[in-house]
Amino acid sequence: KAGVTQTPRYLIKTRGQQVTLSCSPISGHRSVSWYQQTPGQGLQFLFEYFSETQRNKGNFPGRFSGRQFSNSRSEMNVSTLELGDSALYLCASRGSVFSEQYFGPGTRLTVT
Amino acid sequence: QKEVEQDPGPLSVPEGAIVSLNCTYSNSAFQYFMWYRQYSRKGPELLMYTYSSGNKEDGRFTAQVDKSSKYISLFIRDSQPSDSATYLCAMSVGTGNQFYFGTGTSLTVIP
Numbered sequence: 001k002a003g004v005t006q007t008p009r010y011l012i013k014t015r016g017q018q019v020t021l022s023c024s025p026i027s028g029h030r031s032v033s034w035y036q037q038t039p040g041q042g043l044q045f046l047f048e049y050f051s052e053t054q055r056n057k058g059n060f061p062g063r064f065s066g067r068q069f070s071n072s073r074s075e076m077n078v079s080t081l082e083l084g085d086s087a088l089y090l091c092a093s094r095g096s097v098f099s100e101q102y103f104g105p106g107t108r109l110t111v112t
Numbered sequence: 113q114k115e116v117e118q119d120p121g122p123l124s125v126p127e128g129a130i131v132s133l134n135c136t137y138s139n140s141a142f143q144y145f146m147w148y149r150q151y152s153r154k155g156p157e158l159l160m161y162t163y164s165s166g167n168k169e170d171g172r173f174t175a176q177v178d179k180s181s182k183y184i185s186l187f188i189r190d191s192q193p194s195d196s197a198t199y200l201c202a203m204s205v206g207t208g209n210q211f212y213f214g215t216g217t218s219l220t221v222i223p
Contacts, residue, residue: 004155035213042118042215043156043200056210090155098208103148103155 002027004093004104012110018079021107025072025093031055032074033101034066037088049074078109086111115139118201118214127223131188135201135214138182142203142212145177147186150198150216159199160186191221 005024013019025032033056034046045058049068068074072093078085088108092101118135125131133147144163148156160175162168162184168175174187184203188195198216 033211040215043202043213045210045212048210055208058210092155100158100161101211103157105153105155 004091004102006089006091006104006107008107009105010108010110012112013081014112015081015083017081018077019081019109021076021078021089021091021109023074023076023091023093023104025074025091026095026102029093029095029102030072031094031096032068032072033092033094034074034076035090035092036060037090037106038086043090046076081111083111085109113138115212116201116203116214119217120215122218122220124220124222125191127191127193127221129191129221131191131195131219131221133186133188133199133201133217133219135184135203136182137184137203137212139203139205139212140179140182141205143206144204145175145184146202146211147173147175148200148202148213150200152197156200193221193223196220 007022031050033048035043037043048056052068063079066076088106090106092103094101116137147160150156162175165177165179172189176185198218200216201214202211204211
């Protein structure tokens with residue numbers, strides 16, 4: 001079974017731009033969560049989608065948004081990028097909201 | 113105060129040593145406790161999963177939860193160079209709820 005895939009793997013953007021990251025969950029998984037990982041803050045939860053509906057949301061500004069499509073693929077969008085948005089963005093999928101999370105390799109975003 | 117605190121290390125031990133990794137937390141409602149391992153340029157992978165207090169053993173790994181002290185530990189026996197990675201603790205109130213992660217402890221096992 002293929003694992004969680006994330007595209008692109010690396011991205012460099014300029015302050016003020018916007019960016020869209022993509023996540024394809026494991027086949028059959030309907031839940032997708034997004035996390036931001038930085039050395040100082042560790043892994044911080046952004047949001048979780050299940051069957052195209054947002055279930056949980058972390059404490060991030062409205063510049064961070066997401067959506068999930070009917071095939072369970074998910075996208076995360078960050079508008080008006082700031083230097084502090086530089087991080088590894090991880091996506092995790094699970095078969096149900098009560099089962100183990102499987103993480104993708106992440107997208108490394110650098111904002112200059 | 114952060115929900116979960118974890119010493120970032122780095123921790124460096126010789127091969128064969130016993131490793132102890134720890135996290136403390138502030139939310140007494142946490143019931144589910146997890147340890148993840150993250151290799152460089154990879155996503156985290158689940159190592160151990162514990163519900164409530166007590167110990168759980170899986171091969172060379174033992175997870176301990178002390179809810180009265182709000183303290184969890186991961187012990188690695190007979191550590192191997194392949195154990196070199198960042199170890200993250202995580203916890204949640206319920207399985208369907210948000211996960212809270214520690215910042216991770218970087219471990220290097222020297223052959």
